[in-house]
Amino acid sequence: MSRLIHAVSGPYAPPVAARELTAVSADGARIHVETHGPEGAPAVVLAHGWTCSTAFWAAQIRALSADHRVIAYDQRGHGRSAAPADADGYSTRALADDLEAVLAATLAPGEKAVLVGHSMGGMTIMAAGGRERVREHAAAVLLCSTGSSSLVAESLVVPLRAGRVRTRITRSVLGSRAPLGPVTPLAKRILKYGTMGAGSAPEKVDACARIVHACPTLVRHGWSHVLDTLELDVEVGALQVPTAVIAGLDDRLTPVVHARRIAAALPECVGLTELAGVGHMTPIEAPEAVTARIKEVVGTYVQVKEGA
Numbered sequence: 001m002s003r004l005i006h007a008v009s010g011p012y013a014p015p016v017a018a019r020e021l022t023a024v025s026a027d028g029a030r031i032h033v034e035t036h037g038p039e040g041a042p043a044v045v046l047a048h049g050w051t052c053s054t055a056f057w058a059a060q061i062r063a064l065s066a067d068h069r070v071i072a073y074d075q076r077g078h079g080r081s082a083a084p085a086d087a088d089g090y091s092t093r094a095l096a097d098d099l100e101a102v103l104a105a106t107l108a109p110g111e112k113a114v115l116v117g118h119s120m121g122g123m124t125i126m127a128a129g130g131r132e133r134v135r136e137h138a139a140a141v142l143l144c145s146t147g148s149s150s151l152v153a154e155s156l157v158v159p160l161r162a163g164r165v166r167t168r169i170t171r172s173v174l175g176s177r178a179p180l181g182p183v184t185p186l187a188k189r190i191l192k193y194g195t196m197g198a199g200s201a202p203e204k205v206d207a208c209a210r211i212v213h214a215c216p217t218l219v220r221h222g223w224s225h226v227l228d229t230l231e232l233d234v235e236v237g238a239l240q241v242p243t244a245v246i247a248g249l250d251d252r253l254t255p256v257v258h259a260r261r262i263a264a265a266l267p268e269c270v271g272l273t274e275l276a277g278v279g280h281m282t283p284i285e286a287p288e289a290v291t292a293r294i295k296e297v298v299g300t301y302v303q304v305k306e307g308a
Helices: 054-063 090-108 120-127 164-175 184-194 201-211 217-228 233-237 254-266 287-301
Strands: 019-024 030-036 043-047 070-071 113-118 138-144 243-248 269-277
Touching: 019 090, 030 054, 043 054, 043 090, 043 120, 054 070, 054 201, 054 287, 070 090, 090 120, 090 138, 113 120, 113 287, 120 138, 120 217, 120 233, 138 164, 138 233, 138 287, 184 201, 233 254, 243 254, 254 269, 269 287
Parallel strands: 043 070, 043 113, 113 138, 138 243, 243 269
Antiparallel strands: 019 030, 030 070
16 A cells, blocks of 8 residues: 655645545455545546545545535555555556446445546546446546557657657656655656646645655556556547546646547547646646536536435
8 A cells, every 4th residue: 555645734635534435346456435525416536547546636625525525536556545466456447347346335326426537547437438337327527637548659758759769768767666765856856847847836746746656666567567558549439428638738648649639539528628838747737727627517417316
């Protein structure tokens, strides 16, 4: 499990959950889940990305939980969810299984929610989008800063011309087994370059660095291989619910070309939002814009029964 070293004060400190529970996935993996906000309110499910945790959504949880039921969970190996027991536990199939388990544990039969995924969380939703038990609960989807294939080849983290050399170096950087170590000024500068816009405020960089550095090295490496071999282009076409897409124009990890490709392939795209000056960590870099888009999608597609 991750060492929880996230911010403990300020807007990026995770709020206390109204309820915590454990969802059990198809292979027995135990997934940590927390809920915020009033029962019966419109539901939002938040799936974070690679090397992150529920703490990544602190700003959205604070802004939404007054009048939404917010469900956030730790992807396997992240936060308080146990790491996969073996290599088979690292796959998009496993991520989709986990999402199914979370929805079953938190939503009533037929209850609808907006599913929001950042980076690997978006890949989770794409991988699961064609499953009946996910369609049962998905009123709409918001994909943030994500991609469906060619992640390493199209990454701009390594400042070289596209080609085999850049791809090979990028693969070695993203798949490194080296521990990230403590959160130092140098570590924050490196993380900011790779994952955030140049204008990101110091408190936002610090919040991201604390979350990312908490991810265990073996877990980070295990998921890096899945991202390297990702192929979800077919699954994008199976995501047959209203789906919004949001991306930063300065994203080096999943450049905006990915968002544009996904938006063009979706059966029911309801808008692509491109954020100037924003990198990969959109929910922390541009919390107001991401939260506003979530509210718009919820308001349009989630209907709550009277007396619920």
